[in-house]
Amino acid sequence: MVDAVKSGFRRLLVLLACLALPHGVVAHQLDEYLQATLVSIEPEGIRLQMNLTPGVAVADKVLVLIDRDNNGKISTNEAAAYAALLQHDLAVQLDGRPVDLKLNAFNFPETSELKTGWEMIQMDFSVDHGSLGPGAHRLKLENRHLPAISVYLFNAEQPTSKLIQISKQERNKTQSVGEIEFNYVPLATNSKTVKYLASATGLIFVLAVGIWKAVSSRRST
Amino acid sequence: MIKKIILIGALVALSSWFVSSSVALDNSAASKTTEEISSAAKNFLSLLDETHRAGVVYKFTDEEQRKRWSNLPTTFVKRGGLRLGDLTKQQRDGVQAVLMAALSPQGYQKAMEIVEGDEVLKKNDHGGPGRPNNPGGASMFGHDEYYISFVGEPSPTEPWMIQFGGHHLAINITLAGEHTTIAPTHTGSQPATYEFEGKTVRPLGHEVDKSFALLNSLNEAQRKQAILGSEMHDLVLGPGRDGKTIQPEGIKGSDLTDKQQEMLLDLASEWVDIMPEAAAKDKMADLKQHVSETWFTWSGPIEKPGFAYFRVQGPTVIIEYAPQTLGGDPSNHIHTIYREPGNDYGTKWWTR
Numbered sequence: 001m002v003d004a005v006k007s008g009f010r011r012l013l014v015l016l017a018c019l020a021l022p023h024g025v026v027a028h029q030l031d032e033y034l035q036a037t038l039v040s041i042e043p044e045g046i047r048l049q050m051n052l053t054p055g056v057a058v059a060d061k062v063l064v065l066i067d068r069d070n071n072g073k074i075s076t077n078e079a080a081a082y083a084a085l086l087q088h089d090l091a092v093q094l095d096g097r098p099v100d101l102k103l104n105a106f107n108f109p110e111t112s113e114l115k116t117g118w119e120m121i122q123m124d125f126s127v128d129h130g131s132l133g134p135g136a137h138r139l140k141l142e143n144r145h146l147p148a149i150s151v152y153l154f155n156a157e158q159p160t161s162k163l164i165q166i167s168k169q170e171r172n173k174t175q176s177v178g179e180i181e182f183n184y185v186p187l188a189t190n191s192k193t194v195k196y197l198a199s200a201t202g203l204i205f206v207l208a209v210g211i212w213k214a215v216s217s218r219r220s221t
Numbered sequence: 222m223i224k225k226i227i228l229i230g231a232l233v234a235l236s237s238w239f240v241s242s243s244v245a246l247d248n249s250a251a252s253k254t255t256e257e258i259s260s261a262a263k264n265f266l267s268l269l270d271e272t273h274r275a276g277v278v279y280k281f282t283d284e285e286q287r288k289r290w291s292n293l294p295t296t297f298v299k300r301g302g303l304r305l306g307d308l309t310k311q312q313r314d315g316v317q318a319v320l321m322a323a324l325s326p327q328g329y330q331k332a333m334e335i336v337e338g339d340e341v342l343k344k345n346d347h348g349g350p351g352r353p354n355n356p357g358g359a360s361m362f363g364h365d366e367y368y369i370s371f372v373g374e375p376s377p378t379e380p381w382m383i384q385f386g387g388h389h390l391a392i393n394i395t396l397a398g399e400h401t402t403i404a405p406t407h408t409g410s411q412p413a414t415y416e417f418e419g420k421t422v423r424p425l426g427h428e429v430d431k432s433f434a435l436l437n438s439l440n441e442a443q444r445k446q447a448i449l450g451s452e453m454h455d456l457v458l459g460p461g462r463d464g465k466t467i468q469p470e471g472i473k474g475s476d477l478t479d480k481q482q483e484m485l486l487d488l489a490s491e492w493v494d495i496m497p498e499a500a501a502k503d504k505m506a507d508l509k510q511h512v513s514e515t516w517f518t519w520s521g522p523i524e525k526p527g528f529a530y531f532r533v534q535g536p537t538v539i540i541e542y543a544p545q546t547l548g549g550d551p552s553n554h555i556h557t558i559y560r561e562p563g564n565d566y567g568t569k570w571w572t573r
Contacts, residue, residue, distance in 0.1 A: 034455060038465065051461065118297040120461070151454045156468040158562075166468045171451040180468075 030117060031057040033146055036153035039139065041182055043163050046127035046139065048090070048101070056117025058149045067111055074108045082108075083123055089145035094129050095137055101125040134186050136167075140179045147176065154178030163187065255377050255396045258497075261322035262375035262383065265315035269303075273312075277303045281373030281381060287566055290384065290391035291460045292407050292556050295368065296361040300386060302370025316369050316385075323383050323394050328495030334424035335390045335408060336364045341415045342388075362388055380571040389556070391460075392495070395567035401500035404561035405463065406492070411545075411554040425555050428542060431488040432531050436519055438481050439472070444523075446472040453520040453530035456543045456558050466562040469534045471518030474511075482512045489515075489533050492540050492559040504538075511535045526552040537561055 034053040054062040066074055066082045083103050092099050104126055109119040143152055152175040156166050168181040266274055279286040291298035321329055343362035366387045373381030380397035389409030395402050410424040439447055457467055474482055486508055493504045514536055521529030528544040528551030539560045544551035
């Protein structure tokens, strides 16, 4: 009960603060849903880490999609259902082919906190692409989730592995669509050691052939 | 020399502001060693009773507290530590001494201007007494709503942190013996320009001026590289993105002239110079060494008053400046972040 009163008071404070702004200056973020995606590309896999922040004026429009039974609480099932809804609105392509997303984790604040417009939902997806072949690749993400109220950020995280090199990053103006070009150079084709081994193997082969020929010519004489 | 005179003048002017305010200021700040900083912190702790002391010092292993900072008002994201509004005058003086020891004079000045700006926000925009929609006045803004805490016991040799922050300010200073960093530190301002005792104050004004000077120095081809075609609505590496590094973009330092590289370094110094002089000097030397690999990125209008996003990113530093349209005028509401790739909270000095 006390918590409910406190959260209600907090929301009231936000609304009062918004109302206290000079007339005509209330814009953006209050009435926008910021969806920020960080794309992590590593040899082990590709992940989308999303921070979703609904502004106070649109929080109810987002919450109605989450708190389906409108009981003021976000159950695990409701959270998972919203994650699935978001997932459905994310179109991902790898090298021009659609790929699926797998939900790894999510974190939802309390509904009362979401309603303040300051709190964020966090989602973590991995791209289900099978094994990544060596060479150049292109990842494309199109975020079609709630476009009427949303603004987007799309950024590639700098890979921690030197086997992945990002060569280009492109976005449309609103960042609802982003593309990343990258190269994957697996260890087997990257390692100097492997190159040395290949050279040594070749040398041994040539030597072996030479010795075999020499031995053969002695026998024949 | 002229810069020093201006700085001293500004500090003297500021000292008169804060005498009656939350944190006083004098012009005796100078570069301090970790020993002196820890001594100031211990002195502050000695002014506290047992309960207060327990509330201000966290274990160095407390990751939750280490990361408990935000651009948001403290009403929405609770900070740890002690609230300035709950301290006595003597204890506030103790906080002042800690900050003056741990920050450069210009770093301290910037922090105090941000705090004072929040007081202006409280009085002018958000529920000052007498406003019909909030007659009682709101407590979410103003200089009472800033907090100080230590993560770890102050020490000249062992790692520990000083955290000072509230709305639009999160200074996270990690000290580990001879090493010091402020990564990650958030500065912001709303209003970005305000009048105080007949003077115009711009807490982040130099950042704007220097960024536009650099942008205006670029030729057409360089601008094509530097300016992104997409809108940047916020910081990419704001609160909650610790340890992350994004793919650099824009124009690379190696494609800048020597003069433009100097301007890029000068722009970065607005954040680096928040640190004590010795630490800032080391960091700037580091930045200079990597200037060819440091990128400058721009998104948004290329004319002042400055509601464009920009980023400075090199191997050892990431700085973002992101105007916010919450409040209507993006040039009047700013968020920035300073990070060091691989060294947020000075982890490279104390993690194994």
